[in-house]
Amino acid sequence: MKSTHATIHYAGNDFFVGIAPSGHALTLDTNGERSAAPSPLELLLVSLGACTAADVITVLLKKREQVTDYRIEVHGDRREEFPKSFRRMEVRHILKGRKLNEASVAKAIELSTNKYCSVAATLRPTAEIVTSYEIQEQGDQI
16 A cells, blocks of 8 residues: 655645645645635645646657647536535546547546546545547647
């Protein structure tokens, strides 16, 4: 079993500083009205997007796909009752490239979502994760 360790320090006035296992510090703001830093739930959306993005781009580059731009938009719908956890998360992959193979893109996303992304695997028991993608052809630049 692999174990990791994070530390969260209260910094006062609804701010926290999280120290990731890598030693990097993140500021968090739990005051939703002020929103001076990401909230824990916002970081969960970012974590899901980043986890799947890393998998997908790795698979596509190994397949020698010519990805010129790639972004993910993650949308979360929360339950009304406490603890107001996410009930559904939509992950939209938007890729731009030269002659990207649609089957390769779909397979990379499927592998990430169902096999490789540990964040998705952690969330899946309590939240429905729905993925979609869009491929845009990158024309030659003059």
